[in-house]
Amino acid sequence: MMLASTLGPTPYLVLGAVLFTVGAVGLLVRRNPLVMFMCIELMLNATNLTFVTFARQLDDVGGQVIVFFVLVVAAAEVVIGLGIIVGILRRRPGATADDLRLMKG
Amino acid sequence: MTSLLFAQLGTPHRIQTPSVAWSGLLPVLVLLGGAVVLMVVGALLPRRSRHSWHLWLTLLIAAGSIGCAVPLWFRVRDHGPLSILRDAVRVDGLALFLGIVIVVGVMLAALLTDGYLRREELEGPEPYVLLMLSATGGLLMASANDLIVMFLGLEILSLAVYVLAGLHVRRLRSGEAAMKYFVLGGFSSAFFLYGIALAYGATGSTNLTDIQRFLATNTLTNNGLLLASFALLLVGFGFKVAAAPFHSWAPDVYEGSPSPVVSFMASAVKAAAFAGLIRVFVYAFALDRHDWQPIVYVVAVLTLLVGSVLAVVQTNVKRMLAYSSINHAGFVLVGVQAASDRGVRSALFYLATYTFMVAGSFGVVTIVGRRGDNRHQLDDYKGLARTEPLLAFAFLVFLLAQAGVPFTSGLWAKFYVIGAAVEARSFWLALVAMLSTVISAFLYLRIVLAMYGGADEADEAAPAVPRLRIPFAARIALVVSVVATIGFGLVPGPLTHASKTAVPKIAAGK
Amino acid sequence: MGQYLPVVAMLVLAVVFAILSFAASKLLAPRRPSAAKSSPYECGIVPSQEPPERFPVRFYLVAMIFIVFDIEIIFMYPYAVIYRDLGAFGLVEVLTFAIAVFASFVYLIANGALDWGPAKRLGRRDPQMSATRTTTSTVRRVGLEGRPAGDEEVAA
Numbered sequence: 178m179m180l181a182s183t184l185g186p187t188p189y190l191v192l193g194a195v196l197f198t199v200g201a202v203g204l205l206v207r208r209n210p211l212v213m214f215m216c217i218e219l220m221l222n223a224t225n226l227t228f229v230t231f232a233r234q235l236d237d238v239g240g241q242v243i244v245f246f247v248l249v250v251a252a253a254e255v256v257i258g259l260g261i262i263v264g265i266l267r268r269r270p271g272a273t274a275d276d277l278r279l280m281k282g
Numbered sequence: 283m284t285s286l287l288f289a290q291l292g293t294p295h296r297i298q299t300p301s302v303a304w305s306g307l308l309p310v311l312v313l314l315g316g317a318v319v320l321m322v323v324g325a326l327l328p329r330r331s332r333h334s335w336h337l338w339l340t341l342l343i344a345a346g347s348i349g350c351a352v353p354l355w356f357r358v359r360d361h362g363p364l365s366i367l368r369d370a371v372r373v374d375g376l377a378l379f380l381g382i383v384i385v386v387g388v389m390l391a392a393l394l395t396d397g398y399l400r401r402e403e404l405e406g407p408e409p410y411v412l413l414m415l416s417a418t419g420g421l422l423m424a425s426a427n428d429l430i431v432m433f434l435g436l437e438i439l440s441l442a443v444y445v446l447a448g449l450h451v452r453r454l455r456s457g458e459a460a461m462k463y464f465v466l467g468g469f470s471s472a473f474f475l476y477g478i479a480l481a482y483g484a485t486g487s488t489n490l491t492d493i494q495r496f497l498a499t500n501t502l503t504n505n506g507l508l509l510a511s512f513a514l515l516l517v518g519f520g521f522k523v524a525a526a527p528f529h530s531w532a533p534d535v536y537e538g539s540p541s542p543v544v545s546f547m548a549s550a551v552k553a554a555a556f557a558g559l560i561r562v563f564v565y566a567f568a569l570d571r572h573d574w575q576p577i578v579y580v581v582a583v584l585t586l587l588v589g590s591v592l593a594v595v596q597t598n599v600k601r602m603l604a605y606s607s608i609n610h611a612g613f614v615l616v617g618v619q620a621a622s623d624r625g626v627r628s629a630l631f632y633l634a635t636y637t638f639m640v641a642g643s644f645g646v647v648t649i650v651g652r653r654g655d656n657r658h659q660l661d662d663y664k665g666l667a668r669t670e671p672l673l674a675f676a677f678l679v680f681l682l683a684q685a686g687v688p689f690t691s692g693l694w695a696k697f698y699v700i701g702a703a704v705e706a707r708s709f710w711l712a713l714v715a716m717l718s719t720v721i722s723a724f725l726y727l728r729i730v731l732a733m734y735g736g737a738d739e740a741d742e743a744a745p746a747v748p749r750l751r752i753p754f755a756a757r758i759a760l761v762v763s764v765v766a767t768i769g770f771g772l773v774p775g776p777l778t779h780a781s782k783t784a785v786p787k788i789a790a791g792k
Numbered sequence: 793m794g795q796y797l798p799v800v801a802m803l804v805l806a807v808v809f810a811i812l813s814f815a816a817s818k819l820l821a822p823r824r825p826s827a828a829k830s831s832p833y834e835c836g837i838v839p840s841q842e843p844p845e846r847f848p849v850r851f852y853l854v855a856m857i858f859i860v861f862d863i864e865i866i867f868m869y870p871y872a873v874i875y876r877d878l879g880a881f882g883l884v885e886v887l888t889f890a891i892a893v894f895a896s897f898v899y900l901i902a903n904g905a906l907d908w909g910p911a912k913r914l915g916r917r918d919p920q921m922s923a924t925r926t927t928t929s930t931v932r933r934v935g936l937e938g939r940p941a942g943d944e945e946v947a948a
Binding site for chain 1: 430433434437441444445448451452454457458460461464465468469471472473475476478479480482483486487488
Binding site: 299314318321322325326 | 881892895902
């Protein structure tokens with residue numbers, strides 16, 4: 178609490194932006210589907226941090242409520258992603274994103 | 283016991299709960315409830331049945347949803363838009379128009395799905411449930427007046443479509459398409475959400491009405507945050523509509539996904555994403571249009587060119603149609619870029635007519651793909667006019683409509699969009715749009731020539747391939763699409779009038 | 793702060809030593825790679841494929857179901873805090889939500905997603921497996937005989 182009031186929102190916003198970038202770069206660089214999912218999670222949670230920071234700065238509870246919804250969406254996304262991976266791995270064990278090259282592009 | 287319960291519930295210090303105008307939400311609720319019922323009943327009954335009751339129930343639910351939307355349409359037309367759930371959802375002409383377009387997309391896709399599932403031995407209620415759930419998200423997106431509701435709608439829409447893309451479990455390409463669509467879709471949703479966060483930080487609200495009011499009454503000393511949020515939101519929308527720098531997923535996903543699902547992706551998903559785009563940019567950020575119009579301008583030019591030029595070099599018909607759908611997204615962007623009543627109206631008209639064209643096109647692709655859904659090369663269409671003249675004629679109609687030939691709805695769609703661009707003084711954009719029409723006409727002609735020409739080689743191949751089976755339901759979808767495409771081409775009046783009625787007022791310029 | 797100086801110095805020294813060691817071995821060591829040397833194992837038969845591993849789909853399934861139902865609870869907590877104040881409105885909302893969630897639960901049970909034990913039930917009910925699948929067609933034998941060639945899918 179003390180820290181928040183003395184530092185102001187900027188460090189939190191910067192941290193959110195940095196985490197978001199780490200996630201975005203990681204998604205483009207890594208080739209393991211599970212790691213790619215984790216990167217998407219990281220991006221969503223970086224956004225959550227940004228929301229909470231703004232909510233505190235604006236003294237508005239709305240931004241915090243949004244975080245709940247985003248968490249649920251993130252969980253749903255993970256489940257769908259895992260389902261897709263399981264579907265693929267059943268047919269072909271040990272697949273990475275580089276193996277998914279039946280179609281050019 | 284009950285009195286105790288009520289005593290507890292009835293304590294003082296009540297939070298003022300919003301009154302919900304449920305009637306305004308009926309189209310969404312019917313679709314959602316229907317999907318849940320179909321899911322449960324379908325799981326309890328045997329999966330395979332000779333009667334395709336999954337399909338008929340889906341059509342019934344979709345028709346019910348449209349049936350609820352039509353009275354609302356007249357109510358909204360006469361008494362103004364409904365604002366529901368503390369203005370988080372706004373039911374107006376735009377929401378209902380595109381909502382009906384989306385549900386029609388569901389019906390056409392469902393009609394195509396039935397025969398496809400039987401051919402590929404994939405029977406089950408899940409595809410229909412997912413189609414309806416996805417459409418629920420689409421309707422929510424079209425009527426969202428709050429960025430978070432829009433995000434939830436987008437996610438409901440997309441998550442269901444990711445699964446639909448991987449529907450064909452025995453086909454590796456299908457899984458690959460689902461994986462690609464999922465990873466890139468998740469990526470773009472994260473950008474979209476970050477854009478919402480920044481817009482929230484910049485304006486202090488996620489409600490579009492509040493944002494608009496805030497931007498009208500305040501001048502931001504430093505609008506970097508707002509500009510960043512424009513860019514991020516555009517990335518999110520651009521991905522969903524497959525606009526140019528974010529289009530790379532589309533050909534692969536279209537090629538790998540089951541063809542009926544592709545018809546849904548290209549029609550309903552696009553319509554929903556454009557609904558969101560129009561709501562956020564043309565309406566909520568109306569006063570900052572000079573900031574976002576140049577970005578949309580560039581994106582539209584790129585989309586038009588990429589969609590038409592790259593389509594010509596493809597040999598796989600599904601990929602060709604994927605690039606052509608990118609090109610069509612560019613056309614709708616031209617209408618959005620105008621940021622005027624006329625622009626929005628033309629975009630709505632385009633989306634409505636394109637739904638029939640693209641659903642019909644992918645319907646033909648579904649049938650020609652045969653068992654395994656793999657015969658999508660241009661060679662597979664050789665001599666189609668002789669073996670299946672009616673099917674070839676239907677495809678001819680859809681292709682000519684996409685090329686914008688007279689007496690089809692495609693002509694009017696392109697005409698209105700370009701008219702809106704000229705009115706908004708985007709002459710170069712209009713020129714690029716017309717140029718891209720000429721380029722992509724080559725592509726459509728190639729398919730037409732393959733179908734109606736190439737007789738000598740086809741003679742040898744003909745005995746080897748059995749006749750195509752065209753399921754009854756798919757026939758209905760094709761006939762409806764052909765009738766709509768030619769009908770709106772000959773008599774565009776009713777649809778033009780409806781799209782005119784649908785457009786809400788845009789806030790006046792600064 | 794001064795009392796931590798040795799620790800900091802030690803950390804810096806350790807990092808510098810590690811970097812120096814790697815750099816030295818990169819620079820000084822003779823490098824004459826050959827195909828045999830750079831392969832993971834220098835002796836034995838060359839692995840022709842990844843070793844077949846058992847892939848417990850069931851665990852993933854349960855994990856996925858858990859995540860979804862676990863996170864749904866997130867909406868129950870705020871409701872539990874102020875359910876008195878929300879009154880009948882909140883009750884209706886939460887019940888609607890719960891019905892939607894439990895409909896999916898019914899779906900899962902009806903499809904045998906939660907049946908533990910030998911896979912026979914799942915095999916029979918799961919639409920994703922054709923009825924012709926037997927142990928001889930699903931269990932993988934070591935070697936390449938009898939396996940579908942390449943990556944291309946087999947339209948069953």
